[in-house]
């Protein structure tokens with residue numbers, strides 16, 4: 024199908040583009056899940072993605088090392104770096120600072136998991152200001168205010184409807200605003216969820232797909248549990264993939280030593296090709 028779509032291109036361009044498009048389809052997104060032990064990083068991953076991939080553990084059994092996890096579906100995969108221990112002790116943080124600095128550029132998205140009933144963010148803030156910001160990764164971060172089912176008055180949580188009570192909702196909003204102020208970010212980058220209750224996860228997914236770079240949106244979408252792959256999520260991912268293909272075609276035009284006449288033919292064919300490939304997006308990613 025793909026070869027056929029590219030058949031209007033001269034052979035030279037076709038071979039190069041075909042391989043580049045296959046590489047774009049196979050791109051392995053990398054998501055960093057950061058935060059203190061017990062925040063619910065593992066639980067969150069299991070809630071978002073198909074299959075149980077992370078061992079959910081009690082605080083005492085927390086891992087101390089960065090764990091690399093792979094989720095595989097068919098021939099595509101997603102890499103998750105479970106990054107524990109952010110802000111747990113100054114000595115440890117110094118030790119990890121260098122490692123984290125090196126890791127940051129690799130990540131397509133950072134989910135920073137903070138417990139809903141946590142009150143001490145100073146070490147998280149230190150990390151955010153001294154590692155994330157200098158690494159130029161501010162735009163990759165979504166703060167996940169997890170375990171909001173435990174926000175006071177926690178006995179009011181609607182277990183049947185998996186929803187906060189109005190009083191809890193009010194406190195969750197206050198927490199969200201407070202966190203946004205502490206980290207000096209927009210309130211839109213703080214998403215209140217309950218991973219174990221499945222509360223507001225779709226909102227997080229939509230924000231995550233929007234935040235991801237175009238090259239990573241589709242690969243992540245393909246690994247999500249079906250209930251989160253809404254039309255809106257698919258459209259965002261499909262359009263992102265279209266942008267990637269469009270850029271590949273543009274650059275192949277620039278790079279190849281071909282006559283101007285051929286270049287203008289490719290330019291004319293570009294939108295058609297991009298639309299054709301987007302129309303078979305489901306076949307590649309879902």
Ligand SMILES: Nc1nc2c(ncn2[C@@H]2O[C@H](COP(=O)(O)OP(=O)(O)O)[C@@H](O)[C@H]2O)c(=O)[nH]1
Pocket residue numbers: 058059060061062063064065066067078079080081082085169170171172173216217218219220
């Ligand atoms: N009540 C509640 N408990 C949660 C939630 N998310 C995680 N947990 C629990 O918190 C504990 C730590 O979770 P885990 O995912 O292992 O945290 P991690 O150390 O950050 O990976 C486990 O007992 C989870 O079941 C949540 O949204 N609500």
Ligand SMILES: [Mg+2]
Pocket residue numbers: 064065066077078079080086105
């Ligand atoms: Mg864990």
